[in-house]
Amino acid sequence: MSAAENVYPITELSPAELGGIFKGLGEPDYRLEQVRRWLYGRAAGSFDEMTDVPAGVRDYLAAAYYIPRPEVLETVVSAADGTTKYLFQLADGLAVEAVYLPGEDHDTVCISAQVGCRFGCRFCATASLGFRRNLTAYEIAAQFAIIRGERPERNVRNAVLMGQGEPLDNYDATVTAVRLLQDYQG
Ligand code: SF4
Structure with missing residues (x-):
């Protein structure tokens, strides 16, 4: 996904900020580590690749953030x-x-x-x-x-x-x- 003006690089969120988003969505605590592992462990290029993350969460993230993968x-x-x-x-x-x-x-x-x-x-x-x-x-x-x-x-x-x-x-x-x-x- 390109760096459109109305979205923000998700990797610039602190763990507390990202965790707060998942808490607000009613997601379990482990969701934070799950997404961070996709970002930092597997260098995922899109939210669609995060296949063990619910589709609704992936859609929410994709609407507001992008992954600035080199x-x-x-x-x-x-x-x-x-x-x-x-x-x-x-x-x-x-x-x-x-x-x-x-x-x-x-x-x-x-x-x-x-x-x-x-x-x-x-x-x-x-x-x-x-x-x-x-x-x-x-x-x-x-x-x-x-x-x-x-x-x-x-x-x-x-x-x-x-x-x-x-x-x-x-x-x-x-x-x-x-x-x-x-x-x-x-
Ligand atoms: S060796 Fe090159 S990269 Fe390293 S400090 Fe000097 S100019 Fe910078």
Whole structure:
């Protein structure tokens, strides 16, 4: 679903706010975790995918919110070892990169924390982009969730914040994203 002006990204609601919506709808307490697992664990792209959530709840959410899931614009796969570079388009049209790194025992995903970067390290290509904006916690965690979700047969369990941007310059979202990864990608 596109980011229409009259809808709001559901991932910007706090757990308390989202839980309050379900309480107002008379839904059981477990509905909050159920929907959060779809968002952060499975990187669902639409409310229709939440098949264990009642249709009436899904319709209610879809009328008021959208899911700002990053879209995969391009992938480049290394023939040597399967390392895969991803270009994600964000809901506002900006783009960031992430990299899937296969290993022997487990795989790693290198994710971005910002679009561009305000620090001008001379050796770094991102520096030439300048700073565009911070990623949200959801946008940081979703890069991992999407890449992991494409490989259910692999042991993808390591995330490193070494993509675009300086994660400590986007501290709050980075910490929240790490917690989301621990809670829903563990
Ligand atoms: S992304 Fe990292 S290495 Fe690149 S300019 Fe920013 S702080 Fe420096």
